[in-house]
Amino acid sequence: MLTFALRSLLARRRRAALTGLAVLLGVAMVSGTFVFTDTINAAYHGLFAATAKGADVVVGSRQGLYSANAQPASVPASLLTRIRALHGVAAAQGQISDVATIVGRNGRIVKNTGSPTLAMSYLPPPFTGLQFVDGNPPLGPNEVVLDENTARREGYRVGDRVQIVTVQPARRFAVAGLARLGNASTGGATFAVFDLATAQSLFDARGELNTIYVAGTTGTPPATLKREIAPLLPPGISVQTSAQETHADLHQVDDQLGVLTGGLKAFGFIAILVGAFVIAGALSITLAQRTNELALLRALGATRRQVLDAVLVEAAVIGTLASAAGLLAGLGAAYLIRAVLGASGVEVPSTSLVLELRTVLLAIAVGLLVTIAAGLVPAARATFVSPIEALLESRRPARPRLSPVLIGPVLFLALLGALFAFASVESRRDRLTVSVIGAVLFVLAAMLITPFVVPQLGRLVGWPLERGGRILGRLARENTTRTPVRTAVTASSLMIGLALVLFVSVYVGGVRASTRTAIDRTLSADYAIVNRDGTGSIPAPSARAVAGVPGVLAVSSIKQATADVAGAGQTTSAGIDPSSVGQVYRFNWVGAQPLALADLGPGDVLLERDTARAAHAQVGQQLQVASPAGLRANLVVRGIYTDRALLPGLALPLPEFDQLFNQIRVQQVLIKLAPDANPASTLAQIKASLNSVPGVVVRSQRQLRDQASGQAGSILALFYALLALTVVMAGLGIATATALSIHERTRELGVLRALGMTRAQTRGLVRDESLITAAIGTMIGAVLGIVIAWLVTRALTAEGVVFTVPWLQLALVIVVGLAVGVLAAVPAAARAARLDILSAIAHE
Amino acid sequence: MFTDADGPVVVGRDLEKRYGQGPATVHALRGVSVELLPGSFTAIMGPSGSGKSTLMHVLAGLDRPTAGDVWLGPTRLAGLDDGDLTRIRRTRVGFVFQTFNLLPMLTLEENVVLPLKIAGEEIDDDWLERLLVAVGLQERRGHRPAELSGGEQQRVALARALITRPAVVFADEPTGNLDSHSTEILLHMFRRAGQEIGQTIVLVTHDPLAASYADRILFLSDGQIMHETGKLSAADVIETVASVR
Ligand SMILES: Nc1ncnc2c1ncn2[C@@H]1O[C@H](COP(=O)(O)OP(=O)(O)O)[C@@H](O)[C@H]1O
């Protein structure tokens, strides 16, 4: 049997090769997605780990890559000397971290798509996580080390002079070296490194440090070290082992990158689904042929066991070889996505490709299991009835009827989906989760039902091809619909990809619209002073400078930091000025307005509704809030408002905020003009008043709104890249399926050619078949995408997320889907047109 | 269709066909010349491997000879490209294969008109009716091939070959897969086509009974025409086959 199985593999080389190709594609889809997502995760985590390198214990707070706007608390530099004097301390170094903007050669601020612009002081060994690519550490007041990425992009080399904007007026520095953090690239983040004294003077921190890194002597456990250091610290300054610190940081990354990591996980799942469909689709095409062969074997006297062995050997050989190749192809695919993203200017942190054991196992499991399962179907068909019955059965074209066995589950799923969708409108809590479950159920129901509607859909989408009695269009349609299951399976991968594209675009469009609406509704200020790059903080004197400008009615500063809120975790926290905020911002209260804003005093806090929900807090209750430095405060909730755009998280009166966060600089300054002020001349005067303040810009309400609603661009681009991968893989799956289907019908094509079908007509026939399959997938995908988007956005109606039919994207999805169909047919069509008529007719 | 009504429909001159090279060369045809006159019913007989199918393919423009020339009516096939050959097959040649080769998803009637549809030509309804009646399947025009017996399927294939009113119909062992009863019915229909509409027919077969329906029999052996006779009875065919060897 073994030799038989191998022989039949050899004899059916083309079939085996195409099946193997499908397995390869499926496995590549899975491994490529996982490698890519693991790599991004590893890069983000690697960046964090690199900043705590070599330390056993960390004193004070560290500025994370993802809380660039939160200014870390400071400790007196003298603390460093006292820590060094401790018994178990081998080495200790202090660091300043802040933000600084690098100016490009063209005099413009380096563009970094909203990523952090970090500044830090150089940490001498053993602590530095910097890896120098070129040059040396910075030395003296005029030197800086730049991150390698930015330097490369802007064309800065060691020895060049570069202008850098900090709290101080812009200054020129000599580039002493180029470095990277750990092994990962920082994505869009930029950093500038100065020596400690320079950093202290640049950031108004003479005699201060933000963080102290401590290495213990050999044999001193970090916990002991921590206990020794704790008594030396001023109140509000914490000490943590670097394990705790890294853990907290990673936690924070996952928190901040929730959308990203959640999305990447979802893509892993989608990849498995699409991969399995690509493989199953290809194998279902040769089902009849394989059933026939196995039935023949049975008729010739092979036992069930022998047939089974033959199938397993064949599946194992193809599955193993193709899965191994697929893994490699997956690495290539991951590399390619990254390259494409990079080339299109989307910056995500990255490191060398990460191939986890989990990825290998999953990818091979998908490749092997689906191949074997698909191999067992014809074996079962051929062995559970008499050989002759099997032979006859295999020659009859199969048409699925809506069997009672399936009606049940399909109805059940659809009902359940509808129920969940309905529930999402009724219940107020977790509506999003519920509606997502509903959406998934709809997808499953759609996938189950697809084979049964393939004939109808085929007639619908095939109509233009058959119009006027065009027989070849008709043949193409009949060919795709006479095996509905395999057409459905082949179309499914495209369906999933396109449905997700639509879903994501509707969802993102809805969220953006809601952000815009929210800002329109809440922001009554005419202008805002913000950091040049849009995320960092600005010097506090900005507000004072503007306040004196004639025509300015009100000026209100807002500070921002990240706090740990009991029950809600890391929460963006704003400091507002109760006396002036009402003139520039309208709170959108949940329920009646609780108290006059001006009455907001120490110990009071306002919660954004999401925070209130997460913390289970109600007006009048107490809530514990902790600063990154470890200071705690028990605050009374005075009101709950909704705003995910400008004041997400919570809002505190500034005096309370300052006590907790010890932060000098502000996030933005909102400006309201007097009703009779001349906007143009007032704006000019405002700008003039800010001449002495470096690194700030004035934005109009409208600019602010557009900026806020346009954020998350690079994460979105990443998702779209993965979706594109899904669609490409689906296309390759259809291409393989079409090639197999042509191979299977070689004789039919030979006969048609003999009856007068030209080469061009042959190509057309093949193209139409692939087009119809793709059109079916596109159609279901489009409907599904919009339904899911409707479900999910509906669940978020209260957040102002609106559902709009995305006509443009819909048109785009249809065009792409059909193009996939046309392109996928090219190789098979070329081959079909080249067929030698005589050997085709002789083909069995 | 043909301006030269009395000239030969098909002419093959000094046809050679070789497969492979060097010592492994197979000579499927070693210099065959034939002329098929309008309305003639020719059988090509010979043992398996004697080159019958090869000759038919070369004459029908499905294959190119290694040497020699083929004319289909006034057209010399040598030097025509695939598109020209396809157009010639559409209009001037009809085929009946050993395996029935109907398209399973089309009805019987759709299978019959398939060549016209492919060529994008008008369907002559009267002609279609006449053919369906002639092959005795007018009642079952809406059925699918799977619902027909082998003999019936082959009759559909004959009607399909005739629907374009071709100059010549080539049939390669059309009775090879049929029982004797179905064989006789089919052969009858071939003969009627010759008699009633003057259809030129080439029938490749190794069945003496089938050959006995033809007006002219060519005996092929090892790629050469060894013998040629007029109409023979089945018994005489068997005798001739024996003597030719
Ligand atoms: N494509 C081919 N390649 C190589 N040899 C072939 C090919 N087709 C036919 N032959 C050989 O040519 C000879 C004639 O074949 P064929 O015309 O099919 O014979 P028949 O139809 O009389 O049985 C045989 O020896 C056959 O093996």
Ligand SMILES: [Mg+2]
């Ligand atoms: Mg033959």
